[in-house]
Each structure stands twice: as structure tokens, then as C-alpha cells.
Amino acid sequence: MNAHKPEPLTLSLSVNGQTYDLQVPARKLLSDVLREDLGLTGTHVGCEHGVCGACTVLIDGRPARACLTFAAQMEGHDITTIEAVGRPDALSVLQQALHEEHGLQCGFCTPGIVMTFEHYLRENPAPTADEVRDVLSGNLCRCTGYQNIVAAVLKAAARMRGEAA
Amino acid sequence: MKPAQFTYHRPASLAEALALLRTHGSSAKSLAGGQSLGPMLNMRLARPDHLVDLNDLIELDSVRVSDDMVEIGALTRHHRVANAPELRRSLPLLSAAAASIGHYAIRQRGTIGGSLAHADPAAQLPLIAVTLGASLVIAGLQGTRNVVAADFLQSIMTVDLRDGELITALRFPLPVGGFWAFEHFSRRHGDFAIVSVALNFAQDADGKIDALRLGLGGVDTVPLRLPEIEARAQGRPADEDTIRELAAATASAIAPEDSAQVPASYRRRLAETLVIRAFQSALNREEGA
Numbered sequence: 124m125n126a127h128k129p130e131p132l133t134l135s136l137s138v139n140g141q142t143y144d145l146q147v148p149a150r151k152l153l154s155d156v157l158r159e160d161l162g163l164t165g166t167h168v169g170c171e172h173g174v175c176g177a178c179t180v181l182i183d184g185r186p187a188r189a190c191l192t193f194a195a196q197m198e199g200h201d202i203t204t205i206e207a208v209g210r211p212d213a214l215s216v217l218q219q220a221l222h223e224e225h226g227l228q229c230g231f232c233t234p235g236i237v238m239t240f241e242h243y244l245r246e247n248p249a250p251t252a253d254e255v256r257d258v259l260s261g262n263l264c265r266c267t268g269y270q271n272i273v274a275a276v277l278k279a280a281a282r283m284r285g286e287a288a
Numbered sequence: 289m290k291p292a293q294f295t296y297h298r299p300a301s302l303a304e305a306l307a308l309l310r311t312h313g314s315s316a317k318s319l320a321g322g323q324s325l326g327p328m329l330n331m332r333l334a335r336p337d338h339l340v341d342l343n344d345l346i347e348l349d350s351v352r353v354s355d356d357m358v359e360i361g362a363l364t365r366h367h368r369v370a371n372a373p374e375l376r377r378s379l380p381l382l383s384a385a386a387a388s389i390g391h392y393a394i395r396q397r398g399t400i401g402g403s404l405a406h407a408d409p410a411a412q413l414p415l416i417a418v419t420l421g422a423s424l425v426i427a428g429l430q431g432t433r434n435v436v437a438a439d440f441l442q443s444i445m446t447v448d449l450r451d452g453e454l455i456t457a458l459r460f461p462l463p464v465g466g467f468w469a470f471e472h473f474s475r476r477h478g479d480f481a482i483v484s485v486a487l488n489f490a491q492d493a494d495g496k497i498d499a500l501r502l503g504l505g506g507v508d509t510v511p512l513r514l515p516e517i518e519a520r521a522q523g524r525p526a527d528e529d530t531i532r533e534l535a536a537a538t539a540s541a542i543a544p545e546d547s548a549q550v551p552a553s554y555r556r557r558l559a560e561t562l563v564i565r566a567f568q569s570a571l572n573r574e575e576g577a
Contacts, residue, residue, distance in 0.1 A: 129295045149296035149339070152330075171289040172327035179393050185367075186393040191326030195296045196319075196341055239393055260477040261391025 132195050138163065139207040147194050154178040154189035157204060165205035165234050169263070176262035179235035180204050186239045205234035208241060217241060217279040226275035228266035236262045236272060244280050252277060291329040298341045302348070302456065305340055306429050310452035312338040318454060319343070320363060320402035323394045348401070348456055353378050356462055359425075362401025362455045366390075366413075369400055379460055381420065381468040381488055385412040388470070391478045401455040404440065407447045407510070410480040414441055415511035416470070417458060419486040419503030425457040432456070441510040464499040465490025467526075469566040469573070472505070473558055482506055483555050485562040487570060489521070497521045497530070502563070507544040507555055514541055526571055535563035 131146040138161060145160050154171075157163045157180070169175035171190045178189040181203035209215035214222065217240055227233045236259070243250070243258050250258075255276045259269060281287035297316075299305035309316050317336035319325055320343070328334040342348070342363060350361035353374050360369065369375055370387035389395055389403075389412050403413040404424060416422075417437035424435050429452060437458075440448045449455065465488060472484035484505040490498040500521040505511045517538050524530045544555035 129293060132296065148293070150291045150293055150329075152290070155290075172330050173323060173394065176391070176393065182397075185396040187397050188323075188326070188393060190330070191322050191397070193296065193339075196298070196343060243392065257477070258392040261393050 134194060134198055136161075136194065136197055136202065137200070138202045139204060140201075149193065149195045151194055152190050153180070153192040153194045153197060153202070156194035157189060157202075160194075163204050163206050167231055167234055169231070174263070175232070176235040176239065177232050179238045179262065181238055181242060184242060186242050203238070205237055208237055215241065216282050217244065217276070220275040220279035220282065221272070224271045224275035224278060226267060226272040227264075232262055232264045232266075236264070240276050240279070244276070244283060248280060248284055250276070250280060289330045292332055292335045294336055294339045296339050296341065298344060300344055302345055302427060302454070305342060305345060305454060306427060306452065308338070308340050309454065310429050312340075313451040316340055316451075318405075320405075321365065321398040322402075323390065323398040324402065324406045324408070342454070350457075351375060358460045358462065360400055360458050360460070362404075362457055363399050364401075366395035366398045366400070366403075367392075369413075370395065378462060379420070381463065381470055381486060382413075382416045382460065384468075385416045385470045385486065388412060388472065394478075400458055404437070404458065405447060405449060405455055407441050407445050408480060409444050409509055409511070410482070410484070410506045412470070412472075412481075412484065412505070415484055415486050415503050415505035417460075418511040418513055419501050420460050420463060420488065421501070422458050422460045424455050425459065426453050427456045428453045434459075438510075438513065443509045463488045463501075467491065467570040467573075469570040471562045471566040471569065473562060480506075482550055483558040483562055485559065485566045487563075487566050489526075489570070491526060492523075495525060496523050497526050498523070502534075502538070504538070504542060504559055507542040507559055512542065514538060517541060526567065531564055531567040534567070535560045538563045 131148050133146050136143045154168050157166045167177040169177035173188045173191045179186050180189045183200050209218045255273050297308050316338035318340045348361040348363035352359045358378050366386045366389045370383050376383045422437045424440050426433050468488040470486050472481035474481045486503045489500040492498045500518045502514050502517050539556045539560040544552045546552045
């Protein structure tokens with residue numbers, strides 16, 4: 124058992140290009156700090172043990188589970204959340220494709236899916252449907268049945284390559 | 289599901305990390321990618337007083353290929369192991385297995401050293417390390433020691449790592465032959481496999497199997513190599529009859545236990561099927577290449 128209560132840590136976090144100074148306990152998950160301390164509630168918390176993918180953010184440009192990361196670890200790293208992707212009146216290519224293909228219903232899993240594929244499509248601009256499914260397997264969606272998400276990712280990839288309208 | 293309180297340490301060097309681990313002994317846990325330790329902390333299955341974050345030790349995120357060996361730093365992420373061109377060339381079996389770990393985002397963080405230290409009996413990288421005869425480089429304040437993977441892995445989540453020690457690298461001998469395959473089965477894509485099979489072999493001038501290495505995961509408390517099956521394969525033609533015989537012999541050689549969801553008989557049949565598939569995929573790939 125823990126006999127001691129450690130003091131909160133003073134941290135400086137870089138999120139979406141902005142620097143935040145805050146005090147948080149060492150054990151506080153990045154997902155909770157984003158939502159509770161920074162008010163960035165677009166990052167959703169589902170399972171809190173890395174399975175569902177809803178809390179996926181980018182750490183130094185690469186997708187990672189915010190629920191398996193402590194905010195204390197993130198000093199000196201750049202975090203990108205869904206708030207930095209598109210705007211309501213100017214969706215990203217991937218967001219627009221998800222909208223058109225009905226790639227979401229309740230939307231709970233969508234931020235994690237967008238963050239995952241915003242990176243993946245940069246790494247692999249011309250994925251096959253099987254490759255998209257392999258990557259998508261890390262994000263649970265209970266509404267769509269995934270077909271429309273796969274279609275949307277392929278459509279977004281084609282548009283980013285300049286091959287589809 | 290929030291972790292219990294701990295004191296967070298972020299050493300800037302290996303020496304500093306080892307000193308912290310020595311000071312705090314069994315009350316400390318080292319944190320690498322956090323993709324297994326993270327859930328255990330969140331669920332409070334692990335409650336260390338001190339967490340020593342290794343992620344700044346970037347010198348341990350490394351791949352070095354030499355004439356007879358590949359050395360991979362302990363902090364190398366699965367995504368890099370799966371995709372680094374020099375690893376896909378020199379250790380394709382390892383890369384293929386790494387590409388199947390968990391999910392894309394998990395592979396961006398999870399590390400090869402962490403996977404070995406965690407020692408899940410169904411995990412990919414311990415299986416490949418045992419199959420290919422890899423050894424671990426383990427550092428302590430007194431110096432480093434080398435342990436072969438089969439000795440390092442002692443039982444379920446139990447390894448030869450003492451308080452104050454860290455895995456710094458894995459060393460893989462270069463595989464003998466160009467035939468290899470990793471086959472695994474899980475009910476959902478990305479789950480830990482129920483059974484997994486890794487194999488590597490060469491063929492002599494007459495097409496006979498030479499220097500087979502055969503490893504199985506998920507059938508015991510640690511990944512197993514099966515030397516008796518390997519010996520039985522030596523000098524045999526890589527044909528349908530031989531493959532089926534070796535697969536059946538594999539199923540008889542293992543002694544999996546019944547678990548709540550998976551009866552032992554199912555694991556045995558799965559092992560037989562996966563050995564057949566592994567030989568077939570190794571031979572098909574080589575023909576196509």
C-alpha cells in the first residue's frame with residue numbers, strides 16, 4: 124500500500140500548439156487531464172484500458188491511447204487532439220468523407236478513429252480495404268458495423284491522392 | 289479505473305534509471321510503452337510506489353544489423369520492429385509477428401523490451417525470441433549480463449529480472465534459412481492469440497528440410513521450442529505427408545491445460561492446424577519470391 128501522498132507535479136504541456144501550465148497528480152491520465160483540466164472534451168474515454176480506442180490522440184504525430192499515458196510523461200512532447208482537426212464549417216478531408224459515407228452514428232468512437240487515420244493516411248496514402256480494416260480493428264464502434272467507416276477512409280485516401288472528387 | 293498514487297520518476301540516462309531502480313527495489317516498476325503496465329495500473333492489478341519512466345532513454349530505441357547478429361534496443365517500438373526495412377530483410381519472422389501485435393496505436397507505443405519483461409505466455413515477441421534463440425542484454429549497477437530468452441522466461445509473467453535491473457537490448461542470431469512463417473489464431477483481430485506458431489528453416493540442395501526451428505505460444509506457461517520435432521524434420525522432404533506428420537507430432541508433444549474458455553483439446557487441434565498452415569505459408573512465400 125502507498126503510505127505517502129505525493130505532491131502534485133507542476134507541468135507544462137503542449138497541446139494543439141498551445142502551451143498549458145498546470146498542476147496535476149502524477150497518476151492522472153492524459154485523457155483525464157485533457158478533458159478535466161484543459162476542457163478538451165473531444166477526446167472520449169471509453170474503456171480506460173487501451174482496448175476501445177476512443178481516447179486516441181497523437182503524441183509527437185503518432186496515435187496513442189491517452190488513457191494509457193500519464194500527463195506527467197508528456198512534458199516535452201507535442202499532443203494533438205481532435206480539436207485541432209478541421210472546423211465545423213471546414214471539415215478535414217477524412218471528416219468530410221465520414222460525413223458523406225455515414226461513417227458515424229452516435230459519434231462516441233469517431234474522434235479516436237479520426238486521430239488514428241489522420242496519421243495512418245499520411246504514412247500509407249494508398250491503403251487497401253484490408254489494411255484499413257486492420258488499423259480500424261483498434262477502434263471499437265458499436266453503431267455502424269464498420270463498413271461505412273472503411274468506405275469513408277478509402278474515399279478520403281483517394282481524395283488526398285487527388286484521385287476522387 | 290484510475291491508478292493508485294505513485295511517485296513519478298523520469299530519468300535522463302540509463303545510469304540514473306538503474307540508480308532509481310536500485311534505490312526503490314521492489315517498490316518500483318519501470319514504465320516503457322505502457323501498453324500492458326498501463327491497463328494493470330488502471331485496474332490496480334499493479335500498485336507500485338514508484339514509477340520509473342524509461343521513455344527518455346532514446347539510445348535504447350535502436351536497430352543494429354551486423355554480419356552475424358541483429359541487436360534491437362529494448363525501447364524499440366513494435367511499429368518500428370514491424371516496418372524497419374533492415375529488420376524486414378534480416379528478421380522477417382520477427383517483423384511479421386510484431387506487425388500482428390494488438391492494434392496500430394498500441395504498436396506505436398509498445399516496446400520489444402517491455403513485451404519480454406511482461407512475459408505474457410501468448411505474446412508474439414517472447415515466442416519469436418525463443419524460436420530464433422535470441423538473448424537479452426540486462427543491465428544493473430554492477431554491469432551487464434546476457435541471458436538466453438528461453439531461460440529468461442520462467443513462467444507466466446515471471447522472468448529472470450532482479451530488482452534494480454533493466455533489459456537494454458535483444459540480440460538475435462541471423463536465421464539460417466529463408467523459409468519462415470508466423471501463424472496465430474485469436475477470436476478477434478488484435479487479441480492475444482489462443483495458439484501461435486513460429487517456424488524458420490532452410491532447404492538443402494535436394495529440397496530437404498534443414499535446421500528447422502519450431503516454436504509455439506499459448507500452449508504452456510512460456511513459449512516453447514520443440515527440439516524433438518525439429519530433429520524429426522531434419523533431412524525430410526518438405527512435402528504434404530511430412531508436414532502433416534510433423535503437425536500431428538507437435539499436437540502430441542504439447543500439454544496445454546484446460547482454461548475457462550478454451551479446452552486443452554482445442555488448443556492441441558489448433559496447434560496441429562497452425563503448424564500445417566505455417567509450413568504451407570513458408571513454402572508458398574518462398575516459391576512466389
